[in-house]
Amino acid sequence: MKYRQTDRKTSFKIGVAISLLLIATPFLFYIYTIAPADAKEWDTFFGTIEAGNFRSVQTFMHALFTKITFVLLTLIWFLTADNWWKYAILVPLTMFLFQFFGVISSKLQFIDEFDFWYSLPFIVPILVFLIYISYRISKKMDRSSELKNDVKEEIHKMFSDEL
Numbered sequence: 550m551k552y553r554q555t556d557r558k559t560s561f562k563i564g565v566a567i568s569l570l571l572i573a574t575p576f577l578f579y580i581y582t583i584a585p586a587d588a589k590e591w592d593t594f595f596g597t598i599e600a601g602n603f604r605s606v607q608t609f610m611h612a613l614f615t616k617i618t619f620v621l622l623t624l625i626w627f628l629t630a631d632n633w634w635k636y637a638i639l640v641p642l643t644m645f646l647f648q649f650f651g652v653i654s655s656k657l658q659f660i661d662e663f664d665f666w667y668s669l670p671f672i673v674p675i676l677v678f679l680i681y682i683s684y685r686i687s688k689k690m691d692r693s694s695e696l697k698n699d700v701k702e703e704i705h706k707m708f709s710d711e712l
Contacts, residue, residue, distance in 0.1 A: 567625060578618045581610035609652075616649035633682060639675050643668045 584598070584607040585591055591598045591606040603609040623645055627638040647668045 567629065570621065570625065574618050574622060577614055577621070580614050581607055584610040612652045613649075616645060616652050619645045620649055633686065634679065636675060636682075637679055640672050643671045643675070 584605075586605055586607040588606050589600045598606055598609070600606045600609045603612065620642070623638060623642040627635060627642060630638060
């Protein structure tokens, strides 16, 4: 009995943490507004933040926290999904991760332009895997519907023979 209580407590704590993260995402999305709009560098408690190839620190922070928000929400969705198709969520997650790394890489000049092509080698195997799983599930569903029809016919025969 103690194991179940501990398991419920852990599950509750994880649920609360996920809920707090989801509640915090709108604030995370607008955190860029506290950054200076006209500075290329910003000294903070966490260290110096540089704008890199962006016009200002505020523009960099906007791009960065937009990507972080999308990565966070998609990752939570993937981790909490129970459906067989949850691996399809890896496609946008991969795109968002490539965009995130594009923002933090100071060598890239064009954000969100080539990320699709860079992420394609990761996306194609996921799509092939999903198509294969979908095909296998549809085959199983066909077999199960045939069995279901056979059972219905057998039940119908049993009741019609009794009358």
